[in-house]
Each structure stands twice: as C-alpha cells, then as structure tokens.
Amino acid sequence: MPRRGPSVSIDWIVEDRCADLLKGHPHIREIILFKRSEISGLWRKGHPIRALRELSSEVGALRRSPYAAVLDFQGLLKSGIATGLARGATKLGSPSTYGRMKEGAGLFSRQVPLTDIGLHLVERHLLVAEELLGVPLPPESTGLVFGEEEIRSAREKVGTGPFLLIHPFASWPTRSWSVDSWKEVAEEIAGRGFRILVAGAGGASQEEFARKILEGLPERGQKAHRALLGTLTLRELA
Numbered sequence: 001m002p003r004r005g006p007s008v009s010i011d012w013i014v015e016d017r018c019a020d021l022l023k024g025h026p027h028i029r030e031i032i033l034f035k036r037s038e039i040s041g042l043w044r045k046g047h048p049i050r051a052l053r054e055l056s057s058e059v060g061a062l063r064r065s066p067y068a069a070v071l072d073f074q075g076l077l078k079s080g081i082a083t084g085l086a087r088g089a090t091k092l093g094s095p096s097t098y099g100r101m102k103e104g105a106g107l108f109s110r111q112v113p114l115t116d117i118g119l120h121l122v123e124r125h126l127l128v129a130e131e132l133l134g135v136p137l138p139p140e141s142t143g144l145v146f147g148e149e150e151i152r153s154a155r156e157k158v159g160t161g162p163f164l165l166i167h168p169f170a171s172w173p174t175r176s177w178s179v180d181s182w183k184e185v186a187e188e189i190a191g192r193g194f195r196i197l198v199a200g201a202g203g204a205s206q207e208e209f210a211r212k213i214l215e216g217l218p219e220r221g222q223k224a225h226r227a228l229l230g231t232l233t234l235r236e237l238a
Helices: 016-022 036-044 048-063 077-085 102-107 121-133 148-158 179-190 204-214
Strands: 010-015 028-034 066-072 087-093 163-166 195-200 226-229
Touching: 010 016, 016 028, 016 036, 028 048, 036 048, 048 077, 066 077, 066 121, 077 087, 077 102, 087 121, 163 179, 179 195, 179 204, 195 204, 204 226
Parallel strands: 010 028, 066 087, 163 195, 195 226
Antiparallel strands: none
16 A cells, blocks of 8 residues: 555554564554453453553554544454544445455445455455555565564574475364364375474464374474474464
8 A cells, every 4th residue: 555655654453462463564653452362351350440441542542543544454343343433534344255244343334345256355455455545456465574583583493494384273163174184284295295384372282283283294304294382473473
C-alpha cells in the first residue's frame, strides 16, 4: 500500500503473541497491542477490575487517532469489534468463502466481494487494499524486517543443508493433522535428501508427537532430523 500511495501511514492492531513479527517494519507507524492472554489471565484469576482497566487502555489507544480507513483482515468477532471501535470514515472487511464474515464481524464493516473462491488468503487481503486504493496490487511482499543477529541465530539453530521445517501443532484439535499423516510427509521428504525439523512451543505432549514423527526416518550423519521445540522464536521461525 505505501508503494502505491507514499503518504499512507499504517497503524496495526495485533495480538501480543504475534506482535514481534511486525516490529521494525518501515511501513508501520504504530503497533497497537491487544493483550488477549494477559486480559484473559487477569479475568480467570479473579481480577476483573484490572482486566477491564487494561482493556479500557487498549480501547483508548485504538480510538486515539481518526483514520481515513479501517481494514479488517481477520473477519472474526474480535477483529470486527476492534474495527467498530476504531474511528474511521471507511471500514472494509475481508471477503469470506462462506459468503459473509464470521461471528457477526460484517456488522462493523462493508465486506469486499470475493471474486474467486480459490484465492489464497493473502490474495483475499489484497482485494481489501485494492478496494480502498482503487488500483490492482501485485501479489508481492516487501517482506518482514530482520536484523543480522536474528538471521545468524536462526541459521545456527537449524543448521546447514536442505531441510523441511514443520510446525504440526494447532490451538484446536479439530485443526490438527494426525501424527501418521505428518509422518507420511516426513518420510517422503526425508527420502528426497532433506532433514526434517519439528518446531513448536514445547511440553510433554508436543515432545511425544515430534518423537513419533521423527522415529525411524533415515539418518543423514551429523545433519540429523531433530525437534526444535521451544527453541525458535516466532521471528526466527519466519
């Protein structure tokens, strides 16, 4: 968007667990944190006043500046509410496979029509920006911004040579693939000369899952398959 309109200034509201990915990006003026885990934790521990105070602070940050446009790329209730709270003359929502945005998010913005059900999620996001700017945007990325130390650290952890890094874990069981399916993929790729690396947050259940995926794969000398659970940061994964 800034390449199509150099005067464009972007603020981005994002959950705290994903915010590191956006740090240092030259086209983002301000990152507004939604501290979902912190607020939920305070509420569960019996501190509703503190939770509401933190939420109020975040709402204040969201409403501090008037925007020419507010874009909802997620299309869920929480992003819809954030869109509704933000001060913007134009509010656009991401197109959905289901015909309308989920969880009532469409109540807070005008949904951009989906031109092709086969479009990748990134291309659907581009449709929203195209609707705003009135010009087509190429499906290219300026990329995330990384420092030399971050790059060096990531390379040291994964090692050299061809590899496939998989993250087989999801927040919901219904979104998870079976260990047998992951193992089938790992065996196929390992047979082509690639090392298999399994990434994740860590913990006993993930360690057991990773062990089953890697078990029995053909070794490649010192460049062995291995689990990197709890080792790579989100930015290093990227």
